[in-house]
Amino acid sequence: MIKELLHKQIHFSQLLFFALTSSLGLGILLVVFQLFIDTQSLFGSSSDLLSNQTVIISKQLGRDNAFTKEEIETLKQQEFVKKVGGFTNGTYRVKGSVSIMGMSSISTDMFLEAVSDRFIDVDDENWNWSPSSREVPIIIPKNYIDLYNYGFAPGAGLPQIDQNLIRKIPIELNLIGTSKREVYDAYILATSEKINTILVPETFLNYTNQLLSPDKEVRISRIIMEVVNPSDPKLLDFLAKNKYQYFQSELLSSRISYFLQLVLSIVLGIGILITILSITLVVTNINLLILKNKQTICQLHFLGFSRKQIANVYLAISYRILAVSIIIALVLTVICKFAFVPFFENLGVQTSTFSLVYVGVAAILLFVILAIYYTKHTHKKIKQMTAVNTSLLTTEI
Amino acid sequence: MTIHIQEIYPTYFTPASSEVWSKVFYLEAGKTYLVKAASGSGKSSFFNFLYGLNNKFTGTILFDEKDIASFSETEWTQLRRQKISIVFQGLRLFPELTAMENIQLKNQLTNHKTEAEIRSYLERLDVGHLADKKAETLSYGQQQRVAIVRALCQPFELLLLDEPFSHIDDVQIDNATQLILDEITARNATLVIASLGNSYNIDYSKTLLL
Known part of the structure; x- marks a missing residue:
């Protein structure tokens, strides 16, 4: 009966407003969360487009x-x-020979370089070398494979090769140093879009430099650095002042990446702001519902109804609206997910429906956190309202 | 329940000298008391102190020698369900509920009376035919009788009636006092009635001038 009594003073329009603000806030939060998860791979170390912002610099010739x-x-x-x-450069001459599809081997002069693993955009457990290793893994620029596939292979009547096939090409490295020469078996582990050189593991280069040309000094002629913001004028000033050279196009893609990260952060920020605002609105709404019934709540409490019994009536409403809002927000998120798919495909992002599991977990967490918050808030308000001496009843002398 | 009142004095207004303020006295089980005073001398405040709605007073009130200032909100809620019942001067019925719903709202807390009992009480006070009418449609005198029945629909050891018969005719006052006295005797409870002057033909154990 207490339920019916308190419900009499609650209007449907008020509850609808409650549900709308709640759905809007939670919807935006979940959609942004979903977007965040789906774009994670863009910023991961394995992607070239939006990976950490790196610049390669060198001195003038x-x-x-x-x-x-x-x-x-x-x-x-x-x-x-x-x-x-x-x-780091190899301090020795390198002759590489390859035999493709049983054809007589092709041999060429080449070079090897190494850079700290932290900068390498290939995440592969085989990217390591020790003197006991049988083969040396090599990373080559993706351009090389493209040149072969689209330039050389069609003209020479050779088959095109992909990432898997490329690993199977046996390479023989003939290293001729000042004091010694050695032969190593090698294979192409991966291709890189970020680093435009032929890379071997740092351990291999240090070992062979020491072994083959112990008398030669190792020189660092190019530097790779990860920067905070590639568009930072301080960075460009610094490079110009020291006459360091860098690839403009490389900096440009870094700038695009920085810009995209910025845009996503802004979207996330606005999403969180709107969510906070909507939760504030919802809380104000709960306050209004309770305040409108102030007299009734006081009278009920002083008739012998506990604060908990009274709060439960309001909490039952809040929980139901929260549950409905979460469901609406989840539906919105699923719709948005499928609406975003074509855009993600343009960016080359692989989206999976698995991210919805995270969204589901986030939704449950949100429900629990907000339910706890609403519960505490409602109890607090009712306690304030029914406190001794503040009651409407004590106005009688 | 024995109520021991020790020199209580309201802190938010200054009452005239009386047999209540700043005095030590007892309200004992099974006895009836009349608190008689002019309007504005603090009758409702005294009731609010006893009912735990207001604690703006100096001095001490003890229920069975336990200081009521030490009661938690939960203990007060239990007291209001099991030990103390009140008819407020302003009645405090819910206008949107019927007379019966108003009474049942209170009764369901303890399921103290059956619906038949409630109806018979309403009949005794000549408002039985109004049981299913909304409280807001009843006259003040009819509402007072509904509020009296509501106050009886719970276990209690202390019954506080704040000017309960101000709008009721003499015949119905006799009916009501008889019903109340029957209940008080059956429960061996303490009755405290506040009145502007009328003593309603009750033989009080004591009259306190406020």
Whole structure:
């Protein structure tokens, strides 16, 4: 009966407003959360397009264009630089030979470089080498494969190769140093869009440099660095002042990546803001529902109804509306997910329905957290309202 | 339940000297008391102190020698369900509920009376035919009788009636006092009636001038 009594003073329009604000806030939060999960792979280390913002710099051509230790230290101390790594050269001549499809081997002069693993955009457990290893893994620029597939292979009547096939090509590396020469078996582990050189593991290069040309000094002629914001004028000023050279196009794609990250952060920020606002509205709505019934609530309490019994009437309403809002928000999220798919495909992002599981878990968590919050808030309000001396009843002398 | 009142004095208004304020006295089980005073001298405040709605007073009130200032909100709720019943001066019926719903709202807390009993009480006070009418459609005198029946629909050891018969005719006052006295005797409860002057033909154990 207490339920019917309190319900009499609650209007449907009020509950509808409650449900709408709640659905809007939760909907935006879940949609943004979903977007966030689906775009994670864009910012992961395995993607080239939007991976960490890196810039490769070198000095102008000349007699001595190696970076000194002091110069590297100075770079590390700049506030716009997150990480710095040097490219190490092989200090020996390299002859690589390959035999494709049983044809007589093709042999070419080449070179090897290494860079710290932190900068390599290939995540593969085989990317390592020790003197006991049988083969040396190599990473080559993706351009090389494209040149072969679209330029060389069609003209020479050779088959095109893909990432899997490329690993099976046996390569023989003939390393001729000042004091020794060695032959190693190698294979192409992967291709990179980010680093435009032929890479071997750092351990291999250090080992062979020491073994084959112990008398030669190892020089760092190019530096790769991870920066906070590739458009930072301080960075560009610094590079210009020290006459360091960099690839404009590389910086451009880094800028696009930075811009996209910025846009996503703004979307997330606005989403959270709207959610907070809508939760504030919902709480104000609960306050209004309770305040409108102030007299009734006081009278019920002083008749012998506990605060808990009274709060439960309002909580039952809040929980139901919260549950309905969460369901509406989930439906919205699923609709948005499928609406976003074509855009993600354009960006080359693989979306999976598995992310909906995360969204589901987030929705349950949200329900629990908000339900606890509403419960506490409702109890607090009813306690305030029915406190001794503040009651409407004590106005009688 | 024995109520021991020790020199209570309201802190938010200054009452005239009386047999209640700043005095030590007992309200004992099975006895009836009349608190007689002019309007505005603090009758409702005294009742509110006893009912735990207001604690703006100095001095001490003890229920069975336990200081009521120490009661938690839960203990007060239990007291209001099991030990103390009240008819407010302003009645505090819910206008949107019928007379019967108003009474059942209270009765369902303890299921103290059956619906037949409630109806017979209403009949005794000549408002039985109004049981299913909304409280807001009843006259003040009829509402007072409904509020009296509501107050009887719970276990109690102390019954507080704040000017309960102000709008009821003499015949119905006699009916009501008889019903109330029957209940008080059956429960060995304490009755405290506040009145502007009329003593309603009840033989009080004590009259307190406020």
